[in-house]
Amino acid sequence: MADIFDVIADGTRRDILQLLLARRQGGQNGTSVSQIVSSLGVSQPTVSKHLKVLRDSDLVSVREEGQHRYYSLSPAPLDAVDDWLVPFLIDEGETDAVVASLPDSAVHAADLVGRAAASAKHAVTSVWSKLPGR
Known part of the structure; x- marks a missing residue:
């Protein structure tokens, strides 16, 4: 398996991941290759090549329905x-002291809140950068 940082x-793989994230947040259960091609304006062979790398790295999962394949984000490898x-x-010193004094459930809740805040910041930044005149 390739190094997650590689x-x-x-950039194209990051764009695919961002598209899959946005569609998941929009309630979509999978995105077809043709939808990815259309959304990103990248050729089908290029998208397929990048999806293979993302599949091999477990960053996406695929669901087959007849001749169609639907891709979904699997963000667990991004934990690394x-x-x-x-x-x-x-x-680190300050954080270690605070974390040591918290029960496990509070540490877990803080982790979830932190991830949600990072996700919200990313979404706002992404939308902001796409506004006309930016």
Whole structure:
């Protein structure tokens, strides 16, 4: 399996992941290759090549219905990226003291809130950058 950082280093793969995330948040249960091609304006062979890399890295799952394949985001492998980045973003000594004093359920809740905040920030930034005149 390729290193997760190598996988997400490619802009087209990041665009595919962002599209799948947005469609999942919009209530879509899978996205076809043709929808990805249409949304990103990238050729079908290019999209297929990148989807294979994302599948091999377990970042997407595929559901087959007849001749159609529907892709969905599987973000669990991105935890490795999160684990690598977090130490750069926080003061470890301060955080260790706070975390040690919290019950496990509070630590879990804080993790969920942090992820939700990061997701909301990303969504707002993404929409903001697509506004005309930006």
